[in-house]
Amino acid sequence: MGRIDSPPKIGEVIEASTSEFTAQCYELHQPPPFGSLVKTREGDVEIYGVVLRAATTSIEPGRRPIARGRDEEEEEGIYRASPQLEKLLRTDFTALVVGHNAGRGGVETENDEKLHHYLPPRPARIHSFVYLCDLKESARFSQSLDFLSILVGAGGQADELIAASLRYAAAAHQEPRDFLTRAGREVAVLLGGETNRLTTILRRIKW
Amino acid sequence: MEERRLGIVVSGSLTRGVEVRLDSAISVEDIAVGRYVTIEGEKRRFFGMITDVTLDASDPGLMTTPPDVSDPFIVEVLCGTSIFGRLHVLPSLTLGSDAMSLLEGPQPVKTVPTHFSVVRESSEEDVARVFGQVEEKQFYIGTPLDMETKVRLNPEELVKRSSGVFGKSGTGKTFLARLILIGIIQEGAAVNLVFDMHSEYGWEGTSEDNRKVKALKQLFPSKVAVFALDEESARRRKVSTDFIVEIGYGEIEPEDITMLRETLGLTEAAVQATYRLARRFGERKWLESFLAIEGREELGELAQSLGEHEATIAALHRRLDSLKRLRFLVPQARDNTIQRILEYLDRGMNVVLEFGRYTDYTAYILVANLLTRRIHAQYRERMEQAMGEDITKPRPLVITIEEAHRFLSQELAGQTIFGTIAREMRKYNVTLLVIDQRPSGIDEEVMSQIGTKITCLLDNERDIDSVLTGVSGKSELKAVLAKLDSKQQALIFGHAVPMPVVVRTREYGSPQSYKELGFREALELKKQAEDEAKDLWG
Numbered sequence: 001m002g003r004i005d006s007p008p009k010i011g012e013v014i015e016a017s018t019s020e021f022t023a024q025c026y027e028l029h030q031p032p033p034f035g036s037l038v039k040t041r042e043g044d045v046e047i048y049g050v051v052l053r054a055a056t057t058s059i060e061p062g063r064r065p066i067a068r069g070r071d072e073e074e075e076e077g078i079y080r081a082s083p084q085l086e087k088l089l090r091t092d093f094t095a096l097v098v099g100h101n102a103g104r105g106g107v108e109t110e111n112d113e114k115l116h117h118y119l120p121p122r123p124a125r126i127h128s129f130v131y132l133c134d135l136k137e138s139a140r141f142s143q144s145l146d147f148l149s150i151l152v153g154a155g156g157q158a159d160e161l162i163a164a165s166l167r168y169a170a171a172a173h174q175e176p177r178d179f180l181t182r183a184g185r186e187v188a189v190l191l192g193g194e195t196n197r198l199t200t201i202l203r204r205i206k207w
Numbered sequence: 208m209e210e211r212r213l214g215i216v217v218s219g220s221l222t223r224g225v226e227v228r229l230d231s232a233i234s235v236e237d238i239a240v241g242r243y244v245t246i247e248g249e250k251r252r253f254f255g256m257i258t259d260v261t262l263d264a265s266d267p268g269l270m271t272t273p274p275d276v277s278d279p280f281i282v283e284v285l286c287g288t289s290i291f292g293r294l295h296v297l298p299s300l301t302l303g304s305d306a307m308s309l310l311e312g313p314q315p316v317k318t319v320p321t322h323f324s325v326v327r328e329s330s331e332e333d334v335a336r337v338f339g340q341v342e343e344k345q346f347y348i349g350t351p352l353d354m355e356t357k358v359r360l361n362p363e364e365l366v367k368r369s370s371g372v373f374g375k376s377g378t379g380k381t382f383l384a385r386l387i388l389i390g391i392i393q394e395g396a397a398v399n400l401v402f403d404m405h406s407e408y409g410w411e412g413t414s415e416d417n418r419k420v421k422a423l424k425q426l427f428p429s430k431v432a433v434f435a436l437d438e439e440s441a442r443r444r445k446v447s448t449d450f451i452v453e454i455g456y457g458e459i460e461p462e463d464i465t466m467l468r469e470t471l472g473l474t475e476a477a478v479q480a481t482y483r484l485a486r487r488f489g490e491r492k493w494l495e496s497f498l499a500i501e502g503r504e505e506l507g508e509l510a511q512s513l514g515e516h517e518a519t520i521a522a523l524h525r526r527l528d529s530l531k532r533l534r535f536l537v538p539q540a541r542d543n544t545i546q547r548i549l550e551y552l553d554r555g556m557n558v559v560l561e562f563g564r565y566t567d568y569t570a571y572i573l574v575a576n577l578l579t580r581r582i583h584a585q586y587r588e589r590m591e592q593a594m595g596e597d598i599t600k601p602r603p604l605v606i607t608i609e610e611a612h613r614f615l616s617q618e619l620a621g622q623t624i625f626g627t628i629a630r631e632m633r634k635y636n637v638t639l640l641v642i643d644q645r646p647s648g649i650d651e652e653v654m655s656q657i658g659t660k661i662t663c664l665l666d667n668e669r670d671i672d673s674v675l676t677g678v679s680g681k682s683e684l685k686a687v688l689a690k691l692d693s694k695q696q697a698l699i700f701g702h703a704v705p706m707p708v709v710v711r712t713r714e715y716g717s718p719q720s721y722k723e724l725g726f727r728e729a730l731e732l733k734k735q736a737e738d739e740a741k742d743l744w745g
């Protein structure tokens with residue numbers, strides 16, 4: 001591994017299915033933003049996901065941290081006073097799989113022919129590294145808006161997720177407004193008659 | 208160059224036409240009914256007309272609770288996706304592109320384009336392929352909406368059957384009819400006899416802004432003769448007339464009086480009495496003899512001897528006596544008008560009969576009927592002869608009448624010569640060009656025999672219905688017809704055009720327009736004559 005221009009890794013897969021993967025962050029409290037594009041791999045296949053949720057919890061399930069800051073002036077003081085805290089907490093995030101890039105091998109290529117906006121044949125491997133995609137990759141991935149149909153079915157938070165991922169992708173495009181208009185139209189088509197959902201999303205991405 | 212893409216076909220049927228969903232980039236406001244589109248089907252291209260434009264939404268909820276339209280972003284996203292425009296298109300013809308179908312030309316549609324076929328604005332070439340390329344000397348009637356291509360109206364085809372120009376008052380019927388007559392003359396498709404009620408076809412007419420426009424004789428001095436019923440008026444208007452019409456009492460037959468029943472206000476009994484009078488005094492003598500009777504007593508005696516009510520005869524006398532104010536009616540005509548007209552027609556001269564000051568229906572109906580009946584009888588005789596004896600047939604004749612419903616109403620169509628001509632089509636080489644602003648007043652059967660209909664704006668439902676009776680795609684065309692401009696636009700359909708077409712009527716009245724129609728100024732004519740002489744004599 002260790003390709004030259006790979007973006008820095010931010011975590012490691014700890015749970016995976018074909019439609020989602022969960023990773024633990026290397027840095028506490030530093031998950032990738034909600035709606036951002038991340039990727040991991042399974043063999044030669046790069047798997048892309050949109051960050052669906054992130055959470056920081058105690059490393060021991062069932063045990064919750066207790067409040068410690070009564071005597072501290074500022075929040076950072078708590079961590080300074082109890083450095084072991086960082087070891088007792090963890091930040092995890094879950095990404096919804098939205099596409100994959102099959103068989104690129106080790107060769108970085110500009111052409112997107114193998115970029116698919118649907119689920120990969122196999123889930124990510126546990127302990128695979130997870131990277132936050134840079135703007136360029138994010139822009140390239142969102143050239144096609146086919147991944148939106150996966151987000152539309154994401155359950156309770158789907159609308160928030162769509163809006164967040166589009167805001168995130170828009171920032172990577174040269175003409176964010178054009179991108180959002182195009183995306184908005186795609187969403188309008190996907191949602192069909194669900195006008196209320198549509199306008200909710202549009203209000204969240206309006207430029 | 209690719210024409211502008213409008214959308215895709217989403218549903219439809221052969222009988223009702225197809226529905227087209229507009230692309231989001233196209234605003235419904237840029238669309239107009241009556242325009243042509245070409246649909247790129249899987250195997251062939253379809254050519255059709257836009258007949259309706261609709262606003263639609265994928266979710267009816269949007270209509271009840273509209274989104275925040277103050278936000279341009281939201282509006283932009285919704286337009287073309289959740290809310291969109293739809294076109295209704297009536298495909299009429301298919302255009303193949305292989306060699307064979309190019310040869311065959313456009314064919315009537317027998318199916319519809321497949322789902323999602325792309326719809327574009329028609330190119331000028333497609334329009335030209337449908338309506339035919341207009342050659343230098345060929346007549347065209349106008350251009351389709353927003354296009355430059357000329358729409359040919361084939362005079363040859365037109366005169367094969369009767370045709371009609373309709374439209375409410377002031378929409379351009381007279382201008383259209385004049386153009387059509389010019390086309391017929393220009394291409395020599397037929398000779399014309401025009402009953403010119405308002406004296407606007409022979410020498411000159413007027414346009415709305417009171418400018419004079421040239422009429423037929425000025426454009427074609429060697430091919431048009433003006434016959435005048437009102438010498439004084441003609442002289443005042445400086446019309447160069449060829450013949451002053453007089454009609455002898457002897458020419459008027461009881462049938463002619465039947466036609467005047469309404470305008471003269473005659474009872475049925477009075478009309479019947481004219482037949483008795485004709486039997487009593489003789490066909491050619493009855494009117495003169497009847498009008499010569501003056502005293503009440505004498506009329507009373509006549510009534511008694513005919514077995515009529517005295518009052519009937521007295522009323523009839525009074526009404527017929529009022530015909531005397533028509534100065535062209537004389538006891539003895541100096542010349543035989545019918546013979547003269549026929550001579551001119553035989554020489555290929557077109558005859559315009561001007562009414563001058565006699566712009567009332569009595570004069571118009573009386574004269575048009577009387578002359579047409581005789582002329583038709585002659586044509587008929589000669590056609591029958593020609594069929595038997597192998598002599599040349601008389602030239603095709605087109606008779607133009609205004610206010611056609613006065614001759615062709617349901618009550619009259621069965622009895623009048625005009626009804627006969629309309630029904631027998633061109634059996635005797637005579638057809639009609641009828642001009643009317645109230646087509647619903649024309650007998651239905653006659654309407655159905657009219658081969659080519661050229662109709663300007665009509666706003667009365669019954670008139671629209673009557674014009675469109677028996678046309679396929681009626682309800683679609685209805686929408687188009689009701690949306691025509693109030694001037695210089697016409698919907699043409701029927702025999703002489705391959706498919707219904709909305710045209711902007713070509714401009715008429717400017718020096719340029721005369722020139723395009725073959726008019727040569729005197730100077731130019733002189734020069735031409737000199738040039739020809741030079742060629743001839745060196």
Ligand SMILES: Nc1ncnc2c1ncn2[C@@H]1O[C@H](COP(=O)(O)OP(=O)(O)OP(=O)(O)O)[C@@H](O)[C@H]1O
Nearest residue numbers: 376377378379380381382414415695712713714715
């Ligand atoms: N092709 C045309 N070129 C130029 N002007 C036109 C044309 N058609 C119509 N017009 C204008 O519209 C006016 C009305 O046209 P026109 O007299 O032919 O109407 P109409 O239908 O015969 O009316 P009416 O029912 O009163 O006889 C004309 O005087 C002229 O100014």
Ligand SMILES: [Mg+2]
Nearest residue numbers: 377380381382
């Ligand atoms: Mg008129």
